Amino acid sequence: MDNRSHTLGRDVGNADAGRPATRTGDVMDEIRRRMSGRVLTPGEKLPSIRGFAKAMKVSPSTVVEAYDRLAAEGLIRSRPGSGFYVAGAVPPLALAEVGPRLDREIDPLWVSRQSLDAAPGVLRPGCGWLPADWMPEGAIRRAIRNLAKAEDTLLADYGSTRGSLALRGLLARQFAAEGIDAGTDQILLTASGTQAIDLLCRFLLQPGDTVLLDDPCYFNFQALLRAHRVRVVSVPYTPTGPDTARFAEALEAHRTRLYITNSAIHNPTGASLSPQTAHRVLIMAAAHDLTIVEDDIFADFEPEPSPRLAALDGLSRVIRIGSFSKTLSASIRCGYIAARPDWIEGLVDLQVATNFGGPSPVAAEIVLGALGDGSYRKHLAGLRSRLARRRREVSALLEPLGIRPWVEPRGGYYLWCRLPERTDGAELARAALRGGIVLAPGNVFSVTQSAPDLMRFNVAQTGEPVIDGLRRSLRAVGGGG
Amino acid sequence: MDNRSHTLGRDVGNADAGRPATRTGDVMDEIRRRMSGRVLTPGEKLPSIRGFAKAMKVSPSTVVEAYDRLAAEGLIRSRPGSGFYVAGAVPPLALAEVGPRLDREIDPLWVSRQSLDAAPGVLRPGCGWLPADWMPEGAIRRAIRNLAKAEDTLLADYGSTRGSLALRGLLARQFAAEGIDAGTDQILLTASGTQAIDLLCRFLLQPGDTVLLDDPCYFNFQALLRAHRVRVVSVPYTPTGPDTARFAEALEAHRTRLYITNSAIHNPTGASLSPQTAHRVLIMAAAHDLTIVEDDIFADFEPEPSPRLAALDGLSRVIRIGSFSKTLSASIRCGYIAARPDWIEGLVDLQVATNFGGPSPVAAEIVLGALGDGSYRKHLAGLRSRLARRRREVSALLEPLGIRPWVEPRGGYYLWCRLPERTDGAELARAALRGGIVLAPGNVFSVTQSAPDLMRFNVAQTGEPVIDGLRRSLRAVGGGG
Known part of the structure; x- marks a missing residue:
């Protein structure tokens, strides 16, 4: 824990070291932070002395002093008549340093x-x-015991690029019951629900794009988007879904590529999307060519299904993702993506390149066994x-x-x-x-x-x-x- | 298969459609390809008409015709007196379209x-x-049967961020036998060997960086690097490792951030690194501040260990990655990274953000069981x-x-x-x-x-x-x- 606080909490780390903070030190720290967060990259020009002094609420001479010291450390270089530039190689990405600095x-x-x-x-x-x-311990143990008797190819081979056909078939039948017509070819198994979203971000986004989130939303959406170096805008979440007036304003104000949300039993609020809000969100999405990732991870907790964007839209601009971590097991990692067939093709390529496939076929088999267990x-x-x-x-x-x-x-x-x-x-x-x-x-x-x-x-x-x-x-x- | 060839092979797709290729069509296709491969992104200026005509070996009027037609399709826009620019939103990433177009x-x-x-x-x-x-079917089945009797927390919980301590301990002991002193805190379990490299690329690289590969090398290194939008340079691989003279030239000519290689039983050549080459490569790496990822996935096939960059270097600028897919099972997915402790800290953040952890703890437990099986x-x-x-x-x-x-x-x-x-x-x-x-x-x-x-x-x-x-x-x- 000491180690962690040292790395993740700069404030804490400094306090622990007992080093008195100075204004010059603060400015130097802020520049270092931007460098390790890759907000400033090698060759890039540093903020102007006057502007940065204003932003940091210090005097210009403090910034000059800080820049001079950073130059002495070799981290930045001065080009006379032009300003200061970041020197050297790109440091490893410190995700905790991307975005606002938080307690x-x-x-x-x-x-x-x-x-x-x-x-x-x-x-x-x-x-x-x-x-x-x-968790359903009995069903899991039975599924594992059955796995021990599976064919040797299942226990030893990589498996197909989309993942277990039987599990995709089961998902397709569940979707059909909701009115979503998705063939097994439109479903891709992934290593986790989070990895499903990560794969979609890699597929759809590039650095500098704008992504819309609910405020509040599942916190890891924010951590994940830091890794993609995109801009995040948010709309307040109400008890019936995102505030549609603010949603419209956000789409007008920013060219937004993606909206990531949970519709049913929204995390953290526990609210659920109303039919009217769902309909309005989809109309706005169509007008602005917005793609939506609907994270359906809490679906099985609902007494009966509430409105889903994916069901209204029919997997055209809405992508459904989910996993089995919440109701079955977080240890047997397996997620999925259901989307347009042509997108699944591109996602398969990306998943082969970056993970040589999706979940462990052994994990998918345990999930399949447990879901199919009479007790589930x-x-x-x-x-x-x-x-x-x-x-x-x-x-x-x-x-x-x-x-x-x-x-x-x-x-x-x-x-x-x-x-x-x-x-x-x-x-x-x-x-x-x-x-x-x-x-x-x-x-x-x-x-x-x-x-x-x-x-x-x-x-x-x-x-x-x-x-x-x-x-x-x-x-x-x-x-x- | 038809579906695949259609998506991945534009040439094949066109031939199938029976559309005769024209020069204008070729130029249009090339621009479209660059757009879906994100070589050209929205707002970016298209190549000059004269320059592109030369590159495509067509007349300037052919390029003008192609650009006009693309503009009519709405894919690009003309700004009088300035040139043509890519219009619209960024299309999803088509990995197959990044880099050279291949059969x-x-x-x-x-x-x-x-x-x-x-x-x-x-x-x-x-x-x-x-x-x-x-594959060791008996050991795998025994490990799975034992898993069915594991504690409920192992079967249901997410597990720790670095992954199974017992498996990391086993790896640390194996490394110690090679003379690599790595604490369990220096080891991070990952969802696969490929994901280990992917995580490192995200940690160390940014678009436009240069990465050095062996020529030839494991083909998925190239596919993976396409997803990171980096520049790849290569050095010929000889029967004793990379050609050191060419290695030196490459480092002189390009500011290179990373070198990815297999040292022992190199893929595809089957060659192994000699002690002299290993030593020279590390000296050059130090002089150029080059980080090396040594993929040790074939280690267990060696009759006795050959020289390793990680062992000479002691995990300072060399990062070891590996997995159990080749000798144990490709279905039970689990890889690892061994690196500097401060880098592991950053990698843990990145793995939490993008996958909410590493391998399935259940998969790690099967690996541990099978590796520890008397028969292994x-x-x-x-x-x-x-x-x-x-x-x-x-x-x-x-x-x-x-x-x-x-x-x-x-x-x-x-x-x-x-x-x-x-x-x-x-x-x-x-x-x-x-x-x-x-x-x-x-x-x-x-x-x-x-x-x-x-x-x-x-x-x-x-x-x-x-x-x-x-x-x-x-x-x-x-x-x-």
Whole structure:
């Protein structure tokens, strides 16, 4: 953890080192940060002294001093009469340094890593998955035992470029039940749901393009887009989907290539798209030639299907992606893309070039076995009612702390909650972390950093010990009832 | 297959459509190709009429005609007094259109897909893997049966960001035996060997950078680098490693960021790096601040370890990558990166952002189980002697056809062979494909397209039926003994 905070949180790293920050040092740090974040690349001209002084709220002489020192370190070079330029080779990409500099408590990458690498005993109400003992263990073990008897080619060969035909067939039948007519050739299995989106970004975007996100949205969308060096604009998410007036404004103001969203049981809000909003979004998308990636990862948590962009559009400009990590297993990694056939062709090329195929065929076989297990449908039904109960219970536990759901979700395990007045989520997360609890404060999800007073709770990971810790943390930061 | 040839091979597609090629059409096609390959992007200026006419060997009026027609189609726009510019939005990336336009028989992506998606009964002496019945089936099945009894957290959770600690520990011990001192924190598990290289390219490169490859080299290196939009330069590979004089020239002539190579049992040649060449390459790399990715995927096929750049350098500027696809299973996908600790930190961020982790923890557990199985060491020893015998047998079968190994490999399953005089490998591959045999002609591997008279054979996939088909194909193209 020390190592991590050092790398990901520059502020923390400096404070740890006990080096007093100076204004010149701040300017130097900012330039170094832009270089490792590749905002400034070798050969590029540095900001003008006057302009940068204004932006950094320091005097021009401080910037001159900083540039001179960076030149002495060999990082930049002066060309008399022209200015300063970045010297040397491109440094490795430091993803944490791309985009705005954030406190580690609200940095998407830091929160992901904190949840994934949490020490045993750490509580994770901020994480994005169900506890292992909520998963269909019996079905998984049966699928693995059957796998041990599979044909040797399945256990040893690379498999086909689109992935297991049987699993794609099963998906195609599920889509057909929703009214989406997709042949198995329109489905590509991927190494994960995240990799599905990554592959689509590589396929559709180039650096400098504009991508539209919901505000708030799943935080890893932002981390992922940093890796693609694109511009992110956002529209507020309402209880019935994106704010359509703001959506229209955004499309007018920016030539937008892609919109990435969850329609059903939106992450983090738990809201679901209404039919009217879905229809309006598709009309605007058509007018502006916008492509939409609909991440359907929470679909199986719905009591009955709510409107889907992919179903209305018929996989023309909407691309569906998903995975089995939320209801089956996060360990057996397998995602998918359903899209126009000609796009799938291009995506296959890209996936062969960058991963020599998609998911492990062995993983796809376990998924297929578990989904086809007689117990799986019952597992889903049980999960839905258990979660409905748990959402009510956790709401009741949070209520006395002055923490209240923003909307009542149709399903799933998230409660997006408003904190007591004048409570800063990041501050609360910092306090909770000292007590061994990883929270997911609102601004981790907010593109515009406009959700400091909100927090996402995973109800399946929020028990009495979390509530107790939360109560203590609220007292420590001076908030709460 | 029809679908594939249509998408990947423009020439083939046009011929199929029966549209006679015209000079104007050729120029239009070339511009379209550059647009879908993103060599030309929206807003960019088209080549000058005079310059492009010269490059395409047509008259300037032909180019004017082509540009006018493209403008009429709305693909480009004329700005009076300034020239023609690309209009509209960026099209999806067509990887097959990046770089030189190749016959499908020698297009790296096409050959990969042809091998992966081959219909049952098609013979694949050109493919890059062993038949399933050469793999350690017993060890894999035992590992899967043990997996069925694993803890529920292993079967259901995402796992840590670096991947299975036990598997990283096993790798660290193997590295230590080679004299490479790498802590488990210096090892990152990835979804595959290819994904390991892809992650490193994203970490170290940006569009326009220069990357050095061996000529010939593993063909997917070229396909992968297309996705990164970098410039590729190459140096000839000799029986003792890259030609060091040419290596020096390349580093002098181009500011080169990265060199990607296999040191032991080089693909496709089967050659191995000599100690002197290894030492010289590292000295040159230090002088030019070159980073090296050493792909060690064939390591276990060596009778005893040959020199490794990573071992000489100690993971300072050399990064080791590998996977278990060649000796254990290609279905259980898992690769790794061993590198400087600070680089691993950055790579973890990038892998979380783009794949929310590395390999399936379930896959890593099967790999760990199979590697630790009592039978695995014996499997490797058996594989080595079986392949040594098979290399001799296939050499003897190819000899009467006038096909002779370029070098005698120390191990592995490839024979890089010279074809009979005046035989064109691509033509031979085309003829063989009609007979249901997928070959891997030399120019698939050659960056400079200078190996038309060479061919890579996978000895484990080259039996009597392949030899018979090859004899017929050689006769059909008028070559051979």
